[in-house]
Structures are given as C-alpha cells and as structure tokens.
Amino acid sequence: MKFQVQIYVKDGTDYVLLDLFQDESIVVKSSVQDIQDIAQVFTDFSQTFTVPASKTNNGVFKHYYNNDLDELNANIRLDSRLEINRTPFRRGQVQLEGAEVKNNQVESYKITFYGDVVTLKDLIGNDKLKDLNYATVATTYDGATVQNSITDTSDLDVRFR
Known part of the structure; x- marks a missing residue:
C-alpha cells in the first residue's frame, strides 16, 4: 500500500496544504520515554525534509530566503497537521530550517515537523x-x-x- 502524506500549515486563519516532492520521504519519530523523568518525555518530530518552492509554499513561507527583510523570523513555528492518506495523524508545528536558492531564485525549503508538546515539562511548566x-x-x-x-x-x- 502506498502512503501519501499531506502537510497542512496555518497561514493566517486557514490551513494551507503544502506542495511536496513526489520522491521525498518524511520520517516521523515517535517514542515513549521513561515517565520517571518528565524532563525527558519528548513529542513526535520529523527529520528535516525538503518541500518545493511552489506558488503555494512561497505564499506560506513568505520570503524566507530574502535576509534583507526585517519582519521575517525563521525561529517561529507555524501550526500544522500531518495526514496520511487524508486521515489525521499528528498535530504540531512546522519550523522552517532553511531555503535553497540558485540564481537568486528560491528552489526549495527545508522544514521540520514537531508534535504538539516538545517535552512534558514544557506542558506542565512549574x-x-x-x-x-x-x-x-x-x-x-x-x-x-x-x-x-x-x-x-x-x-x-x-x-x-
């Protein structure tokens, strides 16, 4: 069975379906840690993967590759959700890690998916x-x-x- 992944990223008030490369693999790591140490209980995350610089993706990621723009903050994570074959899989955030630029044109973006909670300690706080x-x-x-x-x-x- 062929699995197809869909990634939706919140852009303003709506979720936008990102365009993906057909041959790009997305690996999401899920693990259950020892609950005795709540600082070590982590959420799901993916390896960094690449998405094309399509019209849709450029709209979501704005002008990330242009470091002359002051309003851009690449450290901000965007609300997102992963679906597999149009079935909800995980909710979380996508963080933009970088962009591939050739001849002054963006070709692709490198992104990482993080689940809803980075650590259980982050959720509980103090x-x-x-x-x-x-x-x-x-x-x-x-x-x-x-x-x-x-x-x-x-x-x-x-x-x-």
Whole structure:
C-alpha cells in the first residue's frame, strides 16, 4: 500500500496544504520515554525534509530566503497537521530550517515537523501536583467505588488496582 502524506500549515486563519516532492520521504519519530523523568518525555518530530518552492509554499513561507527583510523570523513555528492518506495523524508545528536558492531564485525549503508538546515539562511548566485541578477525576474513595473500578469493563477516567 502506498502512503501519501499531506502537510497542512496555518497561514493566517486557514490551513494551507503544502506542495511536496513526489520522491521525498518524511520520517516521523515517535517514542515513549521513561515517565520517571518528565524532563525527558519528548513529542513526535520529523527529520528535516525538503518541500518545493511552489506558488503555494512561497505564499506560506513568505520570503524566507530574502535576509534583507526585517519582519521575517525563521525561529517561529507555524501550526500544522500531518495526514496520511487524508486521515489525521499528528498535530504540531512546522519550523522552517532553511531555503535553497540558485540564481537568486528560491528552489526549495527545508522544514521540520514537531508534535504538539516538545517535552512534558514544557506542558506542565512549574506547576506542582498540588497546583493541578483534579475536578474532572474526583472520585469517592470507598469500598464500593474501588470494587466497581476494578471489575467494571467500561472506559473509566479513574481506576484502582
């Protein structure tokens, strides 16, 4: 089965489908880290890959290759989403890493996809466990509730073992 990847990047208020090279491979790394050290829990990311300097992509990436423009900041990540065969796969951001320019014309852009959260620590910030809001998972702690959570086969927010 041939997989086709679609990358949508937010440009203003709308998502724009980027043009891709037919032969470019996009590798997304997903990993589950040791949750004991939340500073080491990372999100999905891709290797840097290349997209053509098409009319659509030039519109999204503006004039990145022109370093005379003051308003351009290549360190900003653009909201994006990856789809595989038109099925949602990941949400995150695309960061522009560089542009290939030949004869004063941009030919391609190098971009990297990052998932929604760079690290779990970035998501939680400086919050402590005592600072978190547990209202959505508050439960009565009594024998019947504990026994029910052990034997109930439905999808529960809180379980006891």
